[in-house]
Structures are given as C-alpha cells and as structure tokens.
Amino acid sequence: MKVPQRLRPLVEEGLVDDVLSQLMSGKEATVFVVRCGDEVRCAKVYKDAKQRSFKNAVSYTEGRKVKNSRQARAMEKGTRYGKQMQEELWQNAEVDALFKLAAAGVRVPKPYICTDGVLLMELVTDAEGDVAPRLNDVELSPERARECHQFLLNQVVRMLCAGVIHGDLSEYNILMAEDGPVIIDLPQAIDAAANNEAQVHLQRDVQNLATYFGQFAPELLTTQYGKEIWQHYVAGTLTTETPLTGQARIDNTPVDMAGLMQEIEATRREQEARLRRMQGISEPGRDN
Template identity: 65%
Template sequence: MRQSRKGLPSACLNCDPCPMKAPKRLQSLIDEGLVDSVLRQLMSGKEAAVYVVRCGDDTRCAKVYKAATERSFRQAVDYTENRKVKNTRQARAMAKGTRFGREAAEAAWQSAEVDALYRLAAAGVRVPRPYNFLDGVLLMELVADANGDAAPRLNDVQFTPEDALRHHATLLREVVRMLCAGVVHGDLSEFNILLAEDGPVIIDLPQAVDAAGNNHAQRMLLRDVENLRNFFGQFAPALLATQHGAEMWDLYTRGLLHPDTPLSGEFKSRQGPVDLGSVLREIDDARDEEHARQLRQQEAG
C-alpha cells in the first residue's frame, strides 16, 4: 500500500521515507531477504511492537512479540485450554512449568495468532493478510486508510448513528464468519479493530480460542459481541437493547449458523439451574477486562 508523504520536507517528496536502524529482533528477517528496510515504528503496546517495513515494492508491517514477562495480557488457562502443541514432550513440559515448557508455551501463544490469521483469511474474514512468521516476528499486511496512512483504531474515531449501525452490522457478520470457521477472538473491542479505507479490519488474535474445543468459548463470544454493542451503542443507542451474541451462539450450537444467516438481535434465554462457578468466572473476567481496557486507554492516550 502507498506510504503517506504527509509531514515530509519538500526535499523528500520524490523519494522513499528514510529507513530507521533495524531493531535487533527484525535483523533475521532482513538476513533472510523477507524485509528490505524498516521505515518506522508504528506502535508499541504491552503485547508487541509493530513496525512499518519495506518488502520490495510493498509496504507491510512487522509485529514483534514481547516476552511474556513484559506483557499485560496474561496467558490465562481459559485461553490456552485445548490448544495443540507439537508433541507430548512439549505438553508435559508446559504442564510442569519448566523452562523448556515456558518457552514452548510462549511459542504456542505467538503461533496461535499466525494460525488464526491464515484460518480466518481463508474463510473470508476481514483480517490483515499474513505473509510470514519467523523468530517471534509476524510479517503481515499494513492496513491503511484512504490516504495510505496506517488505519486508525475504532476508539480513535467518532461515528454518526448511521455509520455506527453500518460498521456494527459489518463486524457482526465478521464475528459470524469467525464462529463458522471455528474461531472466537476472545478479546474483541474497539481497541483491536482498525478502520481501513473499505471498512473495519479485525486484528490482534494471539488469544483466539477454538469455538468447539474450549469450554470458555461461549463466554468469550458473548463478551466480544457485547463489547461491539456497547461501543457502537454510544453513537446508536438502539443497539444497546440487542442480544446478537446469545442469538449467534444458540444458532451455532444447533448447527444452524452459516456466514449468511440473518440475525434479529433478539434472544429469549432458556431457564435452567444457575451455574455459580460460571457467574464467579464472569465477575473475574469482567474485572480483568476492565483492567486491560484501562491499560489500552493509557497506551492510546
């Protein structure tokens, strides 16, 4: 995608932006010929640092994952449940918490996003196109706005009621496509959705879970959809009364959910015994989510 010329001195308007010194973690991609130069740092969060890089004639981004000790997002057992590893030795080491096990868990955490991106891109979900993954660095598409600049996150954009309804409907359809592909984002919010020139693009998937194999997938899906509802509901209050998450999950568990299944936003819950353990987990998750949201707001500020 075209690199913006905004803010460059007049002498630089006819040439490419001057590259920066390549960070150590990106040197292996340069040595392998996957990256030609590093143009600038796009962002640095608690989970990873992202750089804009040049690959031949293309401008892409490189996501450099930070070590687990430097991240705010915890590798909770809820997210890693039922994730497959290469062999039983790794699984045993991860369960024991040995140094090798911790390294294996870290590698599995990083590769989960790569696997999810390829899986979702193949299903037609609007995610950045992945190109390569090497030494803890994910090389992928740079999501751009109409000017060729890096696209903003939803939390940095103000919407009209009409635009809020339109983008909310688009993202609900993307969540349905993800669920039909067997994936739940697990941490979807206005902080990890970019507004590209042609609409929203979902990012940040290292915590994605298997919809059928993770016992917490339902709770995570409901929270993802609720986050979308609450954010867009600020601009279009009618959305606040919808129940799309519960409706989606009910259709999914009954084998009736397809990428083009129409949704009404209405759902009447079935009465049953209260699961106290689930209620307590919901409270803990809400507390963790609020803490993570405050951290993201600090980073965005």
C-alpha cells in the same frame, strides 16, 4: 530508523529491506512499519512472557493442541523447554488464525510469514494511503455506526463458523481501512469447540461491539446478539447467512426437580462406592 535487534535476522535474510518507523507498542507486541521490496508491510514483534501484560492467558489457550506428549508434559511442569513451547504456541496461534480466517472471508490483515517471534503481514491503510486508524479514533454518524456494527457482527459469525473466537475484540482491535473495518490482534484467538469458556468470550466480544457502537446508536445497547449467535452455534444452525434479530430465545422448559435430585443422589452413591473400592472397604451388607 535504526534496525531493532529482533528485526536484524529478517534484514540479514532479505525478508525485510528497511525499517521505516515504529507503529505502536501494545500489551503483547511492538509493531513496526517495514519495506519488503516494493511493498510496505508491518512487522509484529512479539514480547516474551515476562514483558507481556495480557492477563488470564490460560483462559484463552485452553484447547490449543501441541505437537506431542513430551511438549505437553513439559508445558505442564513449567520447564524451560515447556515455557519455550508455550511461547511458540502463543505466537503461532495468531498466524494460524489469520490464515484460517482469511480463507473464510474474514476481514483480517493478510499474513506472510512468522519467524523468530516476528510476524510479517499486510499494512492496513486508509483512503489516503496512511496507516489506518483504530475504530476508537474515528467519529461515526448513527447510520455509519449501525452499518459498521452489522458488518462486524457478520465477521464474528464468520469467525465462529470457522471455529474461531477473537477473545479480545473491541474498538481498540479494529482498524478502519479504506474499504471498511479490519479485525486485528489475534494471539489470544480461541478454539470455539475445545475451550470451555468459549461462550463467555464470544458474548463479551459481541457486547464490546454493542457498547462501543451504542454511543452513536443507543438502540444497540439492549440487543442480545451474543446470546443469539451462540444459541445458533450450539444448535448447529449458524451460517454466514443466518438472519439475526438481536433477541435470544428464552428456554421456558420447566426443570424436572425430582429427576435432577435423583441424578445427584445416584452420582453421590457412585462416588461413595468408588471411594470404598479405592480404600478396600466392602459395601454395606456385603462380607469382606
């Protein structure tokens, strides 16, 4: 096929020898099958912000670190340079996550290089050597559904132990390779320790798995793996070997209402005192 414009620099630099076909076009990127020497790989061409339809990006990018304060200020002001930095941060997030997760033993495509908004990585294939189908396109027996669900829960735990949450995990972002499920599409990967919405994203990822596999194994629909995993993570007891039951612990500790009200009142008085100091007003009972 004709070489797409965004891939021409890679062809000219010898990183890609031939573009074989377009694999898919999604909300944040278009993916092509390419030949690199004797290997067939895929090239993920990221769309710019105007074309990208991924919603609520701020919820995912919170906590991502930038190189210096100048870049941070530019991003806050929304300048042209700041927008460029935001794009690079968005694209590099997937590359960083792929390398980190691969090192942690998570089943993700092997990344090779990311340049000019194009990520070269492993092409995931099935038993026949064809492009692996998405999980959504595969029929599963109840037993196979339970096996895949358990395997993917383990992958979610491995990711969290590495400090990463997928953030958009579903049957559409999982490929069924010859040797089992492979997790893909990580530009929205979340820093578990730095993002205030990390728990929400983790539990949604896990619930998406339960909802999908629950079509084949209905008992999975009532499990609480997301809450259970997060409880272990917060308690510092989560490892890749932590046994999971699918049931979250219930906190029956009674709320100390008197103590809570005292804290609220103390906070209110502190805030009032701060406002008076800012306005140059003396506190009641004191002379100016």
